[in-house]
Amino acid sequence: MQKDAIDHQDRAILRELMRDGRLTNVELAERVNLSASACLRRVRAMEEAGLIAGYVMLLNTKLANIAGVAFVSVTLRDQGRATLDRFETASLRHPEIAECYLIAGSADYLLRVAYRDAADFERIHTKVLTQLPGVLRVQSTLTLRTVKHTTALPV
Numbered sequence: 001m002q003k004d005a006i007d008h009q010d011r012a013i014l015r016e017l018m019r020d021g022r023l024t025n026v027e028l029a030e031r032v033n034l035s036a037s038a039c040l041r042r043v044r045a046m047e048e049a050g051l052i053a054g055y056v057m058l059l060n061t062k063l064a065n066i067a068g069v070a071f072v073s074v075t076l077r078d079q080g081r082a083t084l085d086r087f088e089t090a091s092l093r094h095p096e097i098a099e100c101y102l103i104a105g106s107a108d109y110l111l112r113v114a115y116r117d118a119a120d121f122e123r124i125h126t127k128v129l130t131q132l133p134g135v136l137r138v139q140s141t142l143t144l145r146t147v148k149h150t151t152a153l154p155v
Contacts, residue, residue, distance in 0.1 A: 006051070009034060011155045013042055014052070018152035021055045058151070066114045068142060069098075070121060072129060073107035075137040084108075086133035096124050107139070 006014075012032040016023060023031070029039035046052045059066070076083055084102070087109065091100045099112040113129070115121040121142075129138050 006046070006155075010042055010046060013039065014046070014155045015152070017043075017052070017055075018155075056151075061114070065116055067117050068115050068121065069146070070113045070115065070143065071141045072111040072113055073139045073141075074109040074111060074129070074132070074135055075106070075139075076108045076134040077136045078134070079108060083134040087135070090132050094128050096128060107137075113140075 009032060013028065016028055016031050025040050025043070026036050028043070029036040032039060034042070043052070061067075061069075074087075076087060088100065088102075091097050091109075091111070096113055096115065097111050098114050101110045102108065103110050111129075113121075113124060115124055121140075125138065125140065129135070
């Protein structure tokens, strides 16, 4: 399914599902003004095409005792393919690393790291981040407050 192949109805379905992935098909169909069968056909087609990659549950970070989020810039010793591959593979093994992006700029990677408290972040910094393969430098920015956080994308 190409981006051009989705129409305004598909976009409406995607927006509603990004807001609430637990909608029943009947509720979704009502919100986008389609019959339940037509809505289900469209959702299944987008799932089969891979446009809808999956469904997830989101945690309330305060209730889950996740006190903080840090954005961490990582610079590697070199940018050879083997170094990048080793770093990426290792980063996948650590649940504290919520997101990992290869970036252009002064650093090589940008990570989003979740932690419980200052001691937990110190542990993550010294025993996880600085120990990842190829790491030369780690620079962390701690968030004070979340102003906006969404998983929805503009469609």
